[in-house]
Amino acid sequence: MSQKPLGKRLKNGAIYWFIRVLLWLMHRLPRRAALLFFDRLGLFAFHVLRKEREKTLRHLRLAFGKNLREAEIVSLAKSCFRALGRNAAEAMRLRRLLHDGLGRCVTFVGREHLEAALAKGKGAICITGHLGCWELMAAFIAQHFSLAVVGTALYDPRLDEILVAERKLAGYHNIPRHAGAAREMLRWLKSGGVLGILIDQDTRVEGEFVDFFGQPAYTPVGPVIFAGRTQAPIVPLAIWMNDDYSHTVEIRPEIPLQQTGDARADRVANVERCSKAVESFIRAHPEQWVWMHERWKTKMPV
Numbered sequence: 435m436s437q438k439p440l441g442k443r444l445k446n447g448a449i450y451w452f453i454r455v456l457l458w459l460m461h462r463l464p465r466r467a468a469l470l471f472f473d474r475l476g477l478f479a480f481h482v483l484r485k486e487r488e489k490t491l492r493h494l495r496l497a498f499g500k501n502l503r504e505a506e507i508v509s510l511a512k513s514c515f516r517a518l519g520r521n522a523a524e525a526m527r528l529r530r531l532l533h534d535g536l537g538r539c540v541t542f543v544g545r546e547h548l549e550a551a552l553a554k555g556k557g558a559i560c561i562t563g564h565l566g567c568w569e570l571m572a573a574f575i576a577q578h579f580s581l582a583v584v585g586t587a588l589y590d591p592r593l594d595e596i597l598v599a600e601r602k603l604a605g606y607h608n609i610p611r612h613a614g615a616a617r618e619m620l621r622w623l624k625s626g627g628v629l630g631i632l633i634d635q636d637t638r639v640e641g642e643f644v645d646f647f648g649q650p651a652y653t654p655v656g657p658v659i660f661a662g663r664t665q666a667p668i669v670p671l672a673i674w675m676n677d678d679y680s681h682t683v684e685i686r687p688e689i690p691l692q693q694t695g696d697a698r699a700d701r702v703a704n705v706e707r708c709s710k711a712v713e714s715f716i717r718a719h720p721e722q723w724v725w726m727h728e729r730w731k732t733k734m735p736v
Contacts, residue, residue: 552628557622560628
């Protein structure tokens with residue numbers, strides 16, 4: 435395998451060591467100081483990362499342009515960068531949070547919905563998005579249920595190794611996307627476990643175009659396919675940070691799936707139901723979603 439270009443390797447190396455320094459710093463700062471530091475770092479990023487700022491503003495206009503004035507869009511974009519900074523700090527401080535006890539900073543709402551889903555004996559598929567500190571949410575859920583999460587390996591193996599180690603320490607299983615991932619996910623569900631899947635990104639996996647904030651967005655079909663194969667219920671959940679820096683994890687009732695006998699129509703309808711469930715969380719806390727992501731990058735074929 436050919437090596438990456440020198441410039442790319444130098445850039446990746448700089449990012450890796452920058453993150454290592456931040457991790458070292460986060461484990462030593464008091465929680466509130468760490469959150470405030472990353473809040474300001476996020477605001478700094480808003481001003482200096484022009485491309486990310488422009489993407490964020492463009493996507494917010496697409497989603498909220500009919501209801502918000504331009505000044506409100508800009509203010510929301512700044513809040514997004516600041517919230518992303520605070521939630522990144524929490525993810526980096528996960529070991530400290532685990533040591534201190536997650537119950538001290540996390541409120542759990544709707545646990546009964548996941549318990550009801552698991553009572554059916556088919557496992558449960560939890561769908562969510564990149565809202566709030568999703569790594570903290572996974573660690574919290576893992577303290578109450580047997581959890582595995584599905585994710586794409588990071589571009590830098592060194593960073594991916596850190597992430598997988600953190601997830602292992604938090605008590606949940608990491609299933610990287612690879613050739614045998616589907617079989618591993620099916621086995622996990624058949625064992626009665628909870629399978630967590632992020633569905634709010636435009637990725638290179640099998641998907642369908644469904645409505646997301648009023649625009650067609652290419653959305654993964656995995657949860658719907660696995661639910662059809664295993665009869666596992668699909669349950670939406672999310673996390674967000676509150677004004678007092680505490681977090682709320684909310685689980686909502688199982689999503690009823692359409693079953694008309696028209697496989698194609700049912701598949702599209704059910705993917706849209708899943709997408710709408712995640713969108714409803716984002717609409718409630720728009721400042722805590724990753725609006726710089728190119729959610730509508732893939733276009734519907736003409």
